[in-house]
Each structure stands twice: as structure tokens, then as C-alpha cells.
Amino acid sequence: MIKQYLFAALFTLTSLAHAELTIEITQGIASSIPISVVPLQLDASITQDMAEDISAIVRTDLERSGHFNSLNPDDMLSHPASAEDMYFRDWRLLKQEYVMIGRVKQNAANTYQVHYQLFDVFNERELLSQTLTGTATQLRDVSHRMSDAIYEQLTGIRGAFSSKIAYVTTNPQRTKFNLSIADGDGARERVVLTSKYSIFSPSWSPDGKKLAYVLLEDGGSRVYIQDLASGKKTLISKFKGLNSAPSFSPDGKRLALVLSKDGNPEIYVVDLETRHWLRVTNHYAIDTEPNWMPDGQHIVFTSGRAGNPQIYRVSLETGYIERLTFEGTYNARARLAQDGRFLVLVHQAKKGDPFHIASLDLTRRLLQTLTSDTKLDESPSVSPNGVMVMYAAKYNKRSILAAVSVDGDVKFLVPSKHGDVREPAWGPYLN
């Protein structure tokens, strides 16, 4: 079912000077849906050049999901902009199942209005019609919103193209670290923190307005929360020993993290308003990498209590601990996907084997290794719709980001143009 193919040309995002990341799709689905995203018709009201090519962004978004195969605009027989110009026979000839058309006009005050329609070629009917408005700087947001709506209409799964990613870049000498946020396609990168210290474990607040992270200073690790709009960073934890692995609760009011002030690493939960600390685990082995279940009552974490790292789940109410992984010598850094039905984690089958990303179906207790092309895979982070996993890996001796679908069918690489990139964190829905 799966066909391997390589896009010879990278979708290099040259339109943005600061964009460091590119997308390189390495594996899609053979049964991907043929779709034509027709270039938008520009209204006479548009006086200056459009800063963004909206249809190109939509096309790239849909391709990146692995579920769609888009037709090159040069291969289209016509570029219709309204329903009257749609000749369904032409699109059938081109074996297209869906067609998106639209037009842009410029309102006063430098705002743009995009109207688009999505058609079902076989049934010759309109599936979706939307009008979006935004300023010149919001045109990428408008484009991603269009991708979200089209994706949801055709797959039944909410689109996550509007969500942001956070990641850490570093120079090869590892003397300078940047924490950045960008669109899911790598565009519009913005550095939110620069440090001479290692930055890791970025964790989004559920509203997407804050990032918690670890700074490994000379005196040890510290946990901070940074407000993205103001850039203000607040020290959360600076106890003796480790202060690490922050994870926001689903309601954003509490933070799970790791402290070793008692002598060895334990999971704690701090109420961000009252600063009341609750110790969750109590074991002489390493307990780390907490991640909240959607119910806000359970936390999954990594523990070395069985002799090697495995995933466990603890109830905050009762303290009851259950082991979740049994297959493999190293299972760590679990992240929940699809309302807690799946775990995505770092997996090593047996000692000496490579580290890969695996998914664990929690109801059927079935472990599936998802990656194979990359090495030393780590830091998996799941898209808010639970479909894709972004992770960090070694590829051609550099640290890059890569992504794989939770079912393992879709893969793409997100290399940076220079330096190493690691510690991806997929942000929440913003709309």
C-alpha cells in the first residue's frame, strides 16, 4: 500500500529570510487523494504584489499530510475562479477527485478577503465555501485555516496546519542555543529565547500563549515559564538537584515536573497559582518525563524502577502506579495521542539496537515501531489532532526534525539550513 518516493525539489521556503526549516516528504500514502488547488484569481483591487502565494501554501500543507496528491498548476487545463467556470469533465480527465478554486480582493486598510470553494468532481457538487479576511501579515494564517477546513472536510479529522511548533536550534560548537517558534511548515520562524546554556523540554500551555522549558545553567537545571506575547520569563523551580521535564496540565493551571531535592528524581506537580507542591512518586529509581492524561487525573512517566527505562501511569488521586510498556529494553518519554488512546514513545527493542519512535495502542497493548530511516530518534511530540508525530533524529550526522504519522504511513524530514535542530514541541490548536 505504501509507496516510497522522494521529492527531488525541497519545498524551500525562500520567501522568508529567517525561515531555517524546510520540508522534505519521504513517504506518502499510495492511495492518497488527488486534489487540485487552483491558483487564486487576484482581483483588480489588488495594487501591490501579494506577500504570500495562498494556493501554494494550501497545496504544500495538504501534501505534507501525506493524504493528498496535488496537481501541478501547469498541468491544469484551466484556472477557474468561480463555479460557472468549472468544467467537471476536464477535471475528471485529469483524474482529480476534488478541486479548490477561489479569488482574493483587497479591502480598504490593507486587508485582504479570500473567498474559496471546494468541489467534489465525481458528484459535481460544492462541498465547502468560505470567506476569510486578514491583513498582509496574516495571509499565511488565512492559508493554513483554508488547509484546516479542506482537510477536515475530506478526511473527517480536524486539521492542525494552523498550529505552531517550538524547537531548539544550536550551533555545531553548542555554545549558543535558540528557542524558536514557527508555523508547522517551518515558515515565520521567531526566536523567543537565546542563551549560552542548553535549552530543552519546551512544553506548550494548552492555550498556546506560554512555553515552559528547562535551562541547563552552570549551577544545574532550572524550569522557567515564558509568556510569548510579552517575552517575560518566570523562574518556576530552582531547588537543589534536578529541576526538569515540565508538562502543563490539560487545564493549564498546574505543571508536572521532576525534582531531585529528595535525593533522586521524583515527579512533582505544582499549582501555578498557589505554588503548592505535590510529590507524586516515591521511588529510589529514576522517575522522569511526566505527561498528563487528558483527564487531568493521571500522569504517564518514565521510570527505571524495573532496571531499565519503561513507561508507567500514576493516579494523582490514589497514587496507584501501573506499568504500561513491557516490550523492549528502553521505552521513554511517552506522549499521549488521540485522547489518550495511544502513547508515542522512544523505543529500543533490545540492547544495542537503534532508538526509534514507536506507538503503543493502550487498549490493545500493541507496540508498533514507526521510524526506520533516521537514527537516535528522540523527543516525540504529537500534533493536536493526534495524526502526526514530530521528533528529533540524527540524519547525515546532523540533528534534524522529522515527522511520521501515528500509523507509520506518512514520513517527512524537516532539516534546518544550518546548525542542529532538536527538541520539537507541537503546539495546541489556536482556533
Place this chain on the structure above:
Amino acid sequence: MQTTQWNKLITASFLTLAITGCASGGGTTDEAATTETAVEESQTQAVPDSPEVGVQTDVQTDTNNPLLEQKIVYFGYDRAEIRPEFKDILNAHAQFLVANPQARVVLEGHCDERGTVEYNLALGERRANTVKRYLIVQGANPSQLESVSFGEERPAMVGSSDSVWSKNRRTEIKYQAQ
């Protein structure tokens, strides 16, 4: 001195009890009375209070121990136990710390790049702490020792081979400027 006296006392008491035990096996009233007397006598042989013994350990000034030049100990994969070949080095540092109570040391635990960032941060702390505990057992004062983990963030060598990894799984003993 005090200890030796106590030992003598304890030995004497046990001997007395053993002898009397045998004697009482005879079961006559007279002998039993004798036994009581013997016990009383042994009780009177308590050790008189002795004043605190002043102990002064000569300061070890031998800082030329070549083992002190070695300030890194290495670990096995996903392990934090001290390997036997590094005990001599750690013993030398412990002796130095005992001899120089003003000396302060930071123990930096590190990992190779395999595994997750956070698990390695915890593992690095364990590597620093096992060295710390070893030095304390060997006589160093806990207040002389600080441990900190840098996980996989500050590798000694860059690369992805077994030999590079083995150099990165380490605890560095860093003496602090006074």
C-alpha cells in the same frame, strides 16, 4: 584506649557468666550462693569514667599523588555504578579531601547522546551522586561535595561511535578555587 578497656570488660563478664553457668549446672544451694557473689564481684569491676581522648590526625600533605591528576571516572552504558578500576583514583581524591577540609569539589555527571534528554539528565545526576557517596564513605565531608548533572548536553567528544560514547559517560571531579 577506652574501647580496649570496654572490650576487656565485656570479655571478662562473659567468661564469668560462662563459668558460673557451668557451675550452676551442679544445682546445690551453696554453689548457687557462690555464683551470686561472683556476679556481684564482676559487676564491681566497671570501668571508671575516663576523660575525652584528644585525637589529632596529622594533615596529609602529600598532594603529589599522581592519581589526583586523574579527575574523570567513566561509566558503562545506562549504568551509574563505580567501576573497580576507578576506585584507586577516587580513594586518592577522598584522602585529599579528608586531609584538606577546606577543599571544595563539584562533581559533574554526564551521559552519551543515546536515550532521551531528560532520562540522561537524571542518569547524569546518578553518576555524580554515586561518586559523591563513594567519596563520603571514604571520609570526605558531605559539605565539601556538590553534584550537578549536565546530561547529554556537554559531551567531552562529539561523534556517534562507541569510543566517543564511552568518553562521554563520565563524572568529572572539579576542584573549586578557594
